[in-house]
Amino acid sequence: MTAPTIPARPGEDARLRPLPLRRMAWATWRQHRAALGAVAACLGAVAVYLWLTGLQMHHAEAAYCHPASSIACSINFTGKYGETVILVSIALQAVPALIGAFTGAPVLGRELETGTYRYAWTQGIGRLRWTVGKLVPLAVAVTAAAGAFTVLISWYNQPFAAVGYAIPLSARVFGLLGVAFAAWTLAAFAIGVLAGMVIRRAVPAIAVTLAVCAGLALTTGLWLRGHYITPLVTRNPNPPGSAWVISGWYTKAGAFAFGDHGNGLVSALARLCGAVRGRVLHVGGGVLHVVNAAQCLAQHGYTQWTSYQPGSRFWPFQWIEGGWLLVLSILLLAATIWLVRRRAT
Amino acid sequence: MNTNVIEASGLGKRYGRTWALRECTLAVPAGHVTALIGPNGAGKTTLLNLAAGLASPSAGTVSVLGGRAAGSRAALDGIAFVAQDTPVYKNLSAADMVHLTATLNRRFDQPYARARLAELGIPLDRKAGKLSGGQRAQLALTVALARRPELLILDEPVSMLDPIARHDFMANVMTAAAGKGEGEAGGVSVVLSSHVLADLERVADYLILLSRGQVQVAGQVDDVLASHRMLTGPAAEADTYTQRPVVRARRGAAQAHLLVRARAGDPVPPGWEAHPVGLEELALAYLSEPGAAALPGPARSRPAEPSKVIR
Numbered sequence: 001m002t003a004p005t006i007p008a009r010p011g012e013d014a015r016l017r018p019l020p021l022r023r024m025a026w027a028t029w030r031q032h033r034a035a036l037g038a039v040a041a042c043l044g045a046v047a048v049y050l051w052l053t054g055l056q057m058h059h060a061e062a063a064y065c066h067p068a069s070s071i072a073c074s075i076n077f078t079g080k081y082g083e084t085v086i087l088v089s090i091a092l093q094a095v096p097a098l099i100g101a102f103t104g105a106p107v108l109g110r111e112l113e114t115g116t117y118r119y120a121w122t123q124g125i126g127r128l129r130w131t132v133g134k135l136v137p138l139a140v141a142v143t144a145a146a147g148a149f150t151v152l153i154s155w156y157n158q159p160f161a162a163v164g165y166a167i168p169l170s171a172r173v174f175g176l177l178g179v180a181f182a183a184w185t186l187a188a189f190a191i192g193v194l195a196g197m198v199i200r201r202a203v204p205a206i207a208v209t210l211a212v213c214a215g216l217a218l219t220t221g222l223w224l225r226g227h228y229i230t231p232l233v234t235r236n237p238n239p240p241g242s243a244w245v246i247s248g249w250y251t252k253a254g255a256f257a258f259g260d261h262g263n264g265l266v267s268a269l270a271r272l273c274g275a276v277r278g279r280v281l282h283v284g285g286g287v288l289h290v291v292n293a294a295q296c297l298a299q300h301g302y303t304q305w306t307s308y309q310p311g312s313r314f315w316p317f318q319w320i321e322g323g324w325l326l327v328l329s330i331l332l333l334a335a336t337i338w339l340v341r342r343r344a345t
Numbered sequence: 346m347n348t349n350v351i352e353a354s355g356l357g358k359r360y361g362r363t364w365a366l367r368e369c370t371l372a373v374p375a376g377h378v379t380a381l382i383g384p385n386g387a388g389k390t391t392l393l394n395l396a397a398g399l400a401s402p403s404a405g406t407v408s409v410l411g412g413r414a415a416g417s418r419a420a421l422d423g424i425a426f427v428a429q430d431t432p433v434y435k436n437l438s439a440a441d442m443v444h445l446t447a448t449l450n451r452r453f454d455q456p457y458a459r460a461r462l463a464e465l466g467i468p469l470d471r472k473a474g475k476l477s478g479g480q481r482a483q484l485a486l487t488v489a490l491a492r493r494p495e496l497l498i499l500d501e502p503v504s505m506l507d508p509i510a511r512h513d514f515m516a517n518v519m520t521a522a523a524g525k526g527e528g529e530a531g532g533v534s535v536v537l538s539s540h541v542l543a544d545l546e547r548v549a550d551y552l553i554l555l556s557r558g559q560v561q562v563a564g565q566v567d568d569v570l571a572s573h574r575m576l577t578g579p580a581a582e583a584d585t586y587t588q589r590p591v592v593r594a595r596r597g598a599a600q601a602h603l604l605v606r607a608r609a610g611d612p613v614p615p616g617w618e619a620h621p622v623g624l625e626e627l628a629l630a631y632l633s634e635p636g637a638a639a640l641p642g643p644a645r646s647r648p649a650e651p652s653k654v655i656r
Binding site: 016018024026027030031034115116118119121123124125126 | 394397398399401418419421422424425426428429430432433434435436437441444445446448449450451452485492
């Protein structure tokens with residue numbers, strides 16, 4: 001054996017310039033073109049469907065819905081297409097999670113699963129540049145694709161928004177419009193990439209990504225989003241049509257009495273107003289109005305309050321949601337890169 | 346060339362509570378085809394992963410190619426690593442694997458890679474997943490060699506191959522190591538691991554026996570063989586032999602076989618016969634006696650050479 005030499009010298013690297021990141025372009029494209037192509041094909045098929053039905057809707061709205069309150073409009077437009085539009089908008093909620101999971105989770109998950117990371121991370125470019133050179137273009141690509149798709153969804157949604165049906169802030173459409181759709185796609189991609197790195201297998205990582213995205217989207221839609229900006233409160237039981245109603249309640253003598261639905265309201269009505277005979281309507285976010293009964297309660301000194309987010313807050317809300325999702329995505333991708341660097345195989 | 350291509354000092358790697366490699370100190374000199382032999386679980390793969398920069402040490406240090414930190418840019422640049430089971434992307438064609446490796450490295454000899462694949466009869470447009478195990482291993486070796494590395498590390502390269510594929514693969518490694526390939530300037534240092542010495546016996550000229558993370562034997566094959574003898578004599582006298590260190594004693598009913606560290610000229614007790622020993626026999630003896638070690642035995646035949654630092 002020859003004698004041990006001096007320890008590793010940190011100065012060695014300085015003379016060797018790193019390989020440029022653009023070297024990763026071909027590798028990224030070649031290895032992920034199938035996934036990107038599948039995303040493009042699926043989005044393309046959905047886009048064709050949205051385009052065809054969207055055209056019909058635009059024509060119907062233009063022909064029958066001036067004024068929007070006409071019977072012809074409700075027969076030939078809202079009645080005819082309303083159900084489809086709701087189903088489509090619900091189905092589209094899953095698209096960001098699906099894109100993110102199927103493009104993000106395999107990037108590292110498959111390498112670790114099949115052992116090819118031992119090839120990839122021992123090439124001259126180094127694992128850090130390899131990882132950054134893959135993740136950044138893929139993240140940009142899926143986000144851009146989702147952003148382009150949003151334009152089509154907005155156009156598709158436009159006739160219903162025009163007749164006042166689709167409240168832009170409502171959970172059903174908010175995530176499909178503006179910057180939210182692309183931001184959710186980016187976040188799902190970042191979650192998928194990290195899941196693949198941690199779980200080290202592609203398919204379980206896809207499943208976990210879908211579950212996490214669903215949980216995050218539900219938490220956001222049902223709870224978080226309503227609090228981006230403090231809701232407005234009004235005594236007018238019917239806030240403006242574009243408003244997103246958060247909750248309602250009754251007070252008496254300045255103190256909270258009961259909510260606008262549930263046992264408190266029902267027992268008060270039974271006690272004070274006798275049999276509940278008024279028409280019962282569901283309006284907006286599930287708020288229950290008991291016409292006549294409302295008058296009855298008012299006569300007994302109860303005041304009805306409604307908290308809501310006005311429609312004018314749509315874009316501020318979009319930027320808030322897009323902003324925190326972007327920050328979350330960057331943090332997740334940074335965490336992934338950190339894990340790749342320190343990963344002790 | 347008198348640098349060390351791998352140097353480990355007190356090197357250890359722990360996974361959870363288990364040490365896969367512990368207190369490993371060794372030097373692999375440049376210019377050799379080095380066989381790293383050890384039973385399964387000896388820490389061979391761990392050692393090679395540490396040297397290739399795939400893993401980072403839990404204890405100690407490892408450097409490569411004359412003092413470059415394992416995993417550093419300069420180290421990655423000079424080392425081609427073919428991991429266990431010769432991983433290649435199954436959905437990429439052979440031509441794609443060549444192009445991919447070319448884009449991921451500073452140096453890459455495309456004409457050499459293509460010529461070699463043609464020579465081996467591997468169709469360029471065939472997906473790696475559709476190649477036979479032997480062809481896949483050859484593809485992984487080809488793209489590794491075309492990087493023109495200073496050090497080629499092969500971890501259990503032939504364990505999954507049939508005997509013919511093993512032979513072909515080893516022949517190619519040997520050609521590359523000797524620098525006989527077309528347009529090759531000089532030989533490349535090679536480190537191969539296996540749990541079967543027979544795989545590497547014909548190609549290796551430097552031997553490292555690793556057992557439970559510890560180096561048992563390290564030295565040039567010729568030196569190692571020249572410094573061991575097999576003594577055969579009466580079983581009754583086996584325990585009284587103390588002249589030279591005994592690596593392993595095997596006792597039959599009448600005769601005993603002692604593998605001892607002795608040279609051809611060393612005295613043999615009366616009634617005993619000395620024979621030269623084969624490499625496989627020697628490796629088996631050491632591996633079955635994990636406590637025995639021949640360090641730095643073989644090194645005595647040569648003066649210790651200070652490593653040259655690459656500038």
